Amino acid sequence: MNELPSFFSVLGIIFVTTIIIFGILLLIATLLIFIMIRRKKIVFPRATLFLLDALYYPLKRLFVYSNMDKSIVDKIEIEIRNGILKNEYLSSKIKDRIVVFPYCLRSIDCKAQVSPELGVNCIKCGKCKIGNLKEICDENSIKVFIAPGGSFVKRVLKRHPCSSVLLIACHAELNEMMRILSTQGIPQYGILLKKTGCIETDVDIELVKEILLGVN
Numbered sequence: 001m002n003e004l005p006s007f008f009s010v011l012g013i014i015f016v017t018t019i020i021i022f023g024i025l026l027l028i029a030t031l032l033i034f035i036m037i038r039r040k041k042i043v044f045p046r047a048t049l050f051l052l053d054a055l056y057y058p059l060k061r062l063f064v065y066s067n068m069d070k071s072i073v074d075k076i077e078i079e080i081r082n083g084i085l086k087n088e089y090l091s092s093k094i095k096d097r098i099v100v101f102p103y104c105l106r107s108i109d110c111k112a113q114v115s116p117e118l119g120v121n122c123i124k125c126g127k128c129k130i131g132n133l134k135e136i137c138d139e140n141s142i143k144v145f146i147a148p149g150g151s152f153v154k155r156v157l158k159r160h161p162c163s164s165v166l167l168i169a170c171h172a173e174l175n176e177m178m179r180i181l182s183t184q185g186i187p188q189y190g191i192l193l194k195k196t197g198c199i200e201t202d203v204d205i206e207l208v209k210e211i212l213l214g215v216n
């Protein structure tokens, strides 16, 4: 008869302890984010990334509830991953690289054909920055994909398993794709769009060229 209350007490203690640990970790993650913003420097990169990955959705909710810019969480994760993986990416052979551009970087007048397997088949018409970058990629045997989201990138990597990947996207998309590729141990680098939105977005073309052709 006495066992039932004690079982529920134990359950209650476990529940409360879990909530307290969760709250403390959320607080530590938030503090780390503010320290990094203030110092303009990444601290404890691997441990911080682990914490931010584990608390990704609660952290974003917390930022929304606190009226703060939730994209900060994505931007910091991207910066940390770039710092950790940049050397590995730059050590890869240029011909083994893949670059993935987002759909929204195209001109609204883009006449390229789209296939579910290959994405947009850019004909280098010159109406957007992708055309110029594709020219450079073709000259250097870098594979180009213009496609939406992480699931497409996963399919591409099944066909080209030994590649390293340069990803270009807005903060949420980019972070999602980098998180997916990280679980597969793929060398990667992410570049944020400098103008986001659903159509005719923009990217720093010089930065893309530098990372596309960069070597260690």
Ligand code: SF4
Binding pocket: 106, 107, 109, 110, 111, 112, 120, 121, 122, 123, 124, 125, 126, 127, 128, 129, 130, 131, 132, 146
């Ligand atoms: S350069 Fe390529 S992606 Fe850009 S608008 Fe022309 S065909 Fe489309």
